[in-house]
Amino acid sequence: MKVIVIGAGVTGCAIARELCRSQYEVTVLEKASDLCEGTSKANSGIVHAGFDAVPGSLMARLNVRGSELMEPLSRELDFAYRRNGAFVLCFEKENEPRLQELKERGEKNGVKGLRILTGDEVRAMEPQVSDKVTAALRAPTSGIVCPFELTIALGENAAVNGADFRFNTAVTGIRRKDNGWTLETSKGEFEADIVINAAGVYADRIHNMVSEEKMEIIPRKGEYCLMDKKLGGLVDSTLFQLPTQYGKGVLVTPTVHGNLMVGPTAVDIPDKENTATTAEGMAELLQRGAKSVKNLPLNQIITSFTGLRAHESHDDFIIGEAAGAPGFIDAAGIASPGLSSAPAIGEYVAEIVQSIAPAEKKENFIGARTGIPHVAGMSPEALHALIEKDPAFANVICRCERVTEGEILAAIHRPLGATTLDGVKRRTRAGMGRCQAGFCSPSVVEILARELGKDPGEITKAGGESRFITGYDKEGLA
Amino acid sequence: MKEHDLICIGCPMGCNMHVTIDEEGVFTVTGNTCPNGERYAKTELTKPQRQVTSTVRVLGGALDVVPVKTAAPVPKEKIFDCVRAMKGLAVPAPVDLGQVLSENLADTGVDLIATKAVGRK
């Protein structure tokens, strides 16, 4: 039984991994050069507790389930996750009843441990929370995760269990053929019995290739800024703002690697590739973020970025067989809390596939994965032992995040290894620190070229024409 | 009489100088804080010169290129002739610091020398 998953983001990777538990022949088609190149790479990295979604919705069910699965999964697949808890901050007395509503909604969804605290109780736990906060909803099960690590871990593990990932392969057309599907792509045709559409902001285009019942995904642009690691300790919990008539508010959160993040804005845009940041967006989110905490040090921003959430007008995930397209399963409209829900979406889609085309469980499925060792967090003794085994772990390439050649080599030579600078960055954090790859990018280009047997001029930031080098010295002299 | 304002580049001080050249071609320089300023002003307004620094390809070296300089300043209008002349050069490793890599570069009468030692690969 051949299953093709379109899209190697967190949703596609989670689905592929779950399918690999059974006797399916799984192929993942991805238009970019690596895993995690779309919505999955630019989001809040929050594992939401699940109080936000409408009770009874697919979103509510999969979010709560995903949140439960995340911790054991982080141990099984060795990615960074921390259950840091969240607050929804309320700034006006008159809005406090809405906290209660949110709490009741969460309880209906099955979220555990929700309680309402006074402003002072919040500040006792989080001293940097603004004095203007009158009350807050506490959600102890909320967590944070590294979205790259999660996606890459799922993808890698799927590959180890037999999934065939094809990168730089964009689906351009889908035809019904006999009882299955033929997919036209930029790299030739692929045949499948079952197709799963996990194409993120492009899921509407893929869906509309096969179904009469049209879908529209409108990217919702969210800008973020990331602050220096010195500030990760400013707050321990994720701080949401209670939505008001003035907007949804922005969150302030530590990341799982200890940076501080502020975001996102929310603007619906027509362009599915428009990941540009704007001066207005930055100003807006910093101003809104400053509402939550007392001293938001704006001079500590190390980078900003924009993510596009795959927002569909029904405000729920669309998961299931598309109308009039047997064996074509959508996993579309996976906006927030898509990251949190991913493990549950994987399970759910695998169940749907089983119901259409049952397959036996694989005996030899390997669920566990060991990630790349991270020198930065290691004890001197463990590091010494690692260097004795492989001296490349003593050669620091990225100073800011203390990433060594050993880690970069591991990132390149693992299953679905990195082939680009962004690929190395997302697997090792090289270039993610405060100098933002100023020092390490020439070295990473050289290492990638050497290890992949390429010329440095062929090495790209993220595939396509995103080359770092345009020629040799003096080549352009007339 | 001609007047010129120029910034001395003789050293990082960057003195703002005012230069007058009278009918007999006599220079009067003000604003300089050392004799180099006057010398620079005269050269700059009669035959401007620059020392050129660049790189030359190395064959079989620990580095692919070696940094180089013209051993002395060359006429300003010859700068691009100099780098074009370097384009065709490739030197085998090892390269010594101060090694002459090309004599009389681009007919300037000035040699091209290595500014760093590069060992073999």
Place this chain on the structure above:
Amino acid sequence: MKTQIVIIGGGPAGLAAAVSARKAGAEKVLILERSGELGGILNQCIHNGFGLHRFKEELTGPEYAARFIQMAKEAGVEAMTNTTVISVSPDRSVTAMSREKGVFTVEAGAVILAMGCRERPRGALRIPGLRPAGIYSAGTAQKFVNVLGRMPGKRVVILGSGDIGLIMARRMTLEGAKVLAVAELMPYSGGLKRNIVQCLDDYGIPLLLSHTVVDIRGKERVEGVTVARVDDKLKPIPGTEIEYDCDTLLLSCGLIPENELSYDLGCELSPVTSGPRVNERLETSIPGVFACGNVLHVHDLVDYVSEEAEAAGAAAAAFVLQGELPAGEPLRLVAASGVRYTVPSTIDPGRMGETQTVRFRVGNVYKDCRVAVYLGEERLRYIKKRIVTPGEMEQVILKKSELSGKTGELRFAIEG
């Protein structure tokens, strides 16, 4: 392992400090350098203009470095390259790692911080737009062109007129690229005047003062940038946009001392320089830990880095040979109107040498002004200056005789 002095960083500051410490009598001086060779960033600064003060001749970066590497060798300084320091403790034990030794600790009598600085990245500048390849800090481009022999782009716009940006405008031009413009946010350049003349004017490259980049286009590789004029609050003025078709944007928007180790060690840092606060011997708030060069504050000329580092080396040697000198009541240095900071932050007249160099930078361009130094109400200096600019470091040399027995504040100001 044990040694008298450990120096973290083998660039110009570390090398000069090491040589000076040996000359001052320290027997065992060890440099720990993270890269594969000594010389630091000078190795990629292949242009000339170094050493005019120091050697009275014009050297390139690698040549300047080679002279100090030779001096260090002759002075019997030990150096370990490819060795990264992980941490320094207040009792001056330095933990490092290398391929050969794994993780190891050196117990030192004194430590000199000489880690240098880094460039301010795009994120810190909050430049809006897309994130394609082709956006580099000027120093990254410098490494590609000067060390690897590869061009990072063909048509270039440079944001920021710091010295590395100006130098790279010329380097890229000489290597066959077209540099379209240098945009500078401030109404003045942050670089040396000689670099504006030699690197921009010589090649007809326009310097757009009071301009910034307001958009970056291109999905995979940069395809263009938009530059706009800014008002006196540094906000872009609509309608003044200039579009450039280019494949590269270089950023030269300031340098930041690299103080991770100092921060973790608990050194008191200056919010203005981002470097440690030091006393007259360039000793940080941690006894026996000294700092010099760009890790302390960003210098304009390497010649001054060497000079400062020699002072730190001598002070560290004195510390290990004689121990901590008895401390008196130090004078506190105050950066007043127009002066952004001073190095050092305090001077103990009882412990200072016969003279004390105070280095500082100004916050704006001042013409026909005076550098004034006050000790309480008493004016010690009133130095006439034709021009002072933020791009160039200033210095005042004070004498022991005029500070001896005094207490209170030493105030530095730009006047008139």
